[in-house]
Amino acid sequence: xxxxxDVECNHNTWSKWLVTGAIFCLxxxxxxKILQLSTISGGFSCKFSWYFLVILMxxxxxxxxxxNFIIEKEDLLFIKYIFCLMFIxxxxxxLGLVNYPYYNELLSGPSSQIEKLPAVLALxxxxxxxxxxxxxxxxxxxxxxxxxxxxxxxxxFGFSFILYQLFKSNWSYYFDxxxxxxxxxxxxxxxxxxxxxxxxxxxxxxxxxxxxxxxMLHPIAVDHGWWPPLLWEGQLRxxxxxxxxxxxxxxxxxxxxxxxxxxSDKKHIGLISLITFYTFMIFMTKARTAVAMYWGVLALLFLxxxxxxxxxxxxxxxxxxxxxxxxxxxxxxxxxVTTPNxxxxxxxxxxxxxxxxxxxxxxSLKSANKRSNGARYALIRANIKTGIEYPILGAGDVLSSAYxxxxxxxxxLANPEVHMWVTNYNKMGVLRYGFNAMNEYVSRFxxxxxxxxxxxxxxxxxxxxxxxxxxxxxRGIEQIKIMIAGISLIGSAVAGCNGSLALLYAYWVILAFxxxxxxxxxxxxxxxxx
Numbered sequence: 001x002x003x004x005x006d007v008e009c010n011h012n013t014w015s016k017w018l019v020t021g022a023i024f025c026l027x028x029x030x031x032x033k034i035l036q037l038s039t040i041s042g043g044f045s046c047k048f049s050w051y052f053l054v055i056l057m058x059x060x061x062x063x064x065x066x067x068n069f070i071i072e073k074e075d076l077l078f079i080k081y082i083f084c085l086m087f088i089x090x091x092x093x094x095l096g097l098v099n100y101p102y103y104n105e106l107l108s109g110p111s112s113q114i115e116k117l118p119a120v121l122a123l124x125x126x127x128x129x130x131x132x133x134x135x136x137x138x139x140x141x142x143x144x145x146x147x148x149x150x151x152x153x154x155x156x157f158g159f160s161f162i163l164y165q166l167f168k169s170n171w172s173y174y175f176d177x178x179x180x181x182x183x184x185x186x187x188x189x190x191x192x193x194x195x196x197x198x199x200x201x202x203x204x205x206x207x208x209x210x211x212x213x214x215x216m217l218h219p220i221a222v223d224h225g226w227w228p229p230l231l232w233e234g235q236l237r238x239x240x241x242x243x244x245x246x247x248x249x250x251x252x253x254x255x256x257x258x259x260x261x262x263x264s265d266k267k268h269i270g271l272i273s274l275i276t277f278y279t280f281m282i283f284m285t286k287a288r289t290a291v292a293m294y295w296g297v298l299a300l301l302f303l304x305x306x307x308x309x310x311x312x313x314x315x316x317x318x319x320x321x322x323x324x325x326x327x328x329x330x331x332x333x334x335x336x337v338t339t340p341n342x343x344x345x346x347x348x349x350x351x352x353x354x355x356x357x358x359x360x361x362x363x364s365l366k367s368a369n370k371r372s373n374g375a376r377y378a379l380i381r382a383n384i385k386t387g388i389e390y391p392i393l394g395a396g397d398v399l400s401s402a403y404x405x406x407x408x409x410x411x412x413l414a415n416p417e418v419h420m421w422v423t424n425y426n427k428m429g430v431l432r433y434g435f436n437a438m439n440e441y442v443s444r445f446x447x448x449x450x451x452x453x454x455x456x457x458x459x460x461x462x463x464x465x466x467x468x469x470x471x472x473x474x475r476g477i478e479q480i481k482i483m484i485a486g487i488s489l490i491g492s493a494v495a496g497c498n499g500s501l502a503l504l505y506a507y508w509v510i511l512a513f514x515x516x517x518x519x520x521x522x523x524x525x526x527x528x529x530x
Contacts, residue, residue, distance in 0.1 A: 042151025096396020113429025167516035247290030251491030252506035283331035440496030
């Protein structure tokens with residue numbers, strides 16, 4: 001009995017450390033190529049968190065095998081859903097290969113679009129297995145479509161299920177753990193960003209430090225010949241590959257930092273300073289995703305506090321509003337002081353004001369021609385057109401880029417960024433140069449049709465509605481924690497409008513955590529009735 005208790009204790013200890021590592025490493029969104037294990041990663045090997053979650057999955061499977069862990073009957077619904085989604089995506093990919101109209105382009109494309117193809121072809125021929133390059137390419141595409149679908153769902157919803165199994169044991173404990181880990185991550189981001197701010201101010205020593213550190217954080221200039229650059233000009237990106245990903249991360253993390261502030265019994269100068277500097281960092285990104293996301297989660301926080309209607313929470317919220325205003329003013333001041341007149345973004349070399357900053361970083365979202373909107377909207381339109389052409393199950397995941405290229409119109413191709421994408425696509429081939437809609441939900445519609453899209457977002461809708469119900473019925477500290485989790489869930493889901501939800505693993509963490517909350521509160525209510 002003691003041995004079994006020791007095994008269970010070790011399992012819980014290791015699991016908590018792995019969860020801690022996975023959440024902390026969400027900020028490492030694109031690790032260097034030399035550190036990536038790409039063979040079985042399904043494209044996730046660039047995420048540092050993926051490695052912790054793989055080890056957690058192995059540990060979880062081992063304990064199931066040893067009989068130390070049993071999946072409860074009610075949790076089998078989640079597993080059935082995963083297999084159902086996998087079936088839909090596999091069917092979508094198979095039909096996509098059958099109906100693919102551009103095989104001549106695929107087979108006449110460069111052999112380098114499959115990096116390992118020449119080596120495999122030589123190996124087969126050396127063993128007396130005659131097969132030409134075109135047939136091997138077809139086989140490769142088929143295997144890749146099946147493998148990709150399975151691994152993608154395993155490493156997203158599958159990992160969420162495993163995290164849920166841990167979170168449900170004591171969701172309140174894991175709320176505190178996530179808060180502590182997120183705080184530590186933001187402190188690290190802040191330390192790095194201090195150096196980057198010195199670089200943005202034009203100091204050479206900071207440029208030298210960043211030039212040494214950045215190649216250890218992410219690969220340099222591996223996409224499009226320039227992305228991600230060694231140094232990012234004019235915007236703060238912190239430790240992420242690009243400034244906009246600060247928005248993806250804050251959607252998940254900032255509500256927990258705010259929650260720490262709301263639940264604190266006393267004034268904490270260190271915490272207030274951290275929130276202020278992190279908010280300043282967000283505005284210094286000058287990334288529309290980050291800035292718009294900030295205002296969005298702040299609005300959700302206001303609505304939640306308005307419903308709870310507690311005087312002390314209103315005071316804390318207005319304090320956060322004051323921090324927001326101060327951080328915005330400081331960031332605009334920094335921009336004006338450090339930006340040469342010749343490089344000012346607004347007309348006639350005028351200084352940046354609050355109004356011009358908000359117009360450039362929020363108001364410009366509605367314009368089709370400002371900043372990168374032309375290329376982004378062209379991608380969205382082309383993918384929507386693909387989805388309309390194949391509305392039920394989509395065009396499949398593997399070869400969807402070809403549809404996107406063919407669905408660009410003349411106006412789209414006149415855009416320099418779109419022209420660059422198409423040039424690289426023609427040069428490298430559909431299997432090596434893929435690009436999605438820069439919007440998770442539009443990409444799902446194009447690739448897997450309306451059935452695949454509905455199946456994909458069904459857990460989000462179900463969990464969000466259940467979580468809202470729990471929020472309405474709860475009271476006290478529990479209600480505040482549920483509100484924070486709900487804001488993080490909604491924010492992380494909305495971040496999918498800025499690209500794949502797999503840019504960071506944050507969505508899958510908060511989805512699992514929110515599911516644990518609603519199920520455990522349901523159990524508690526049912527036990528109270530009996």
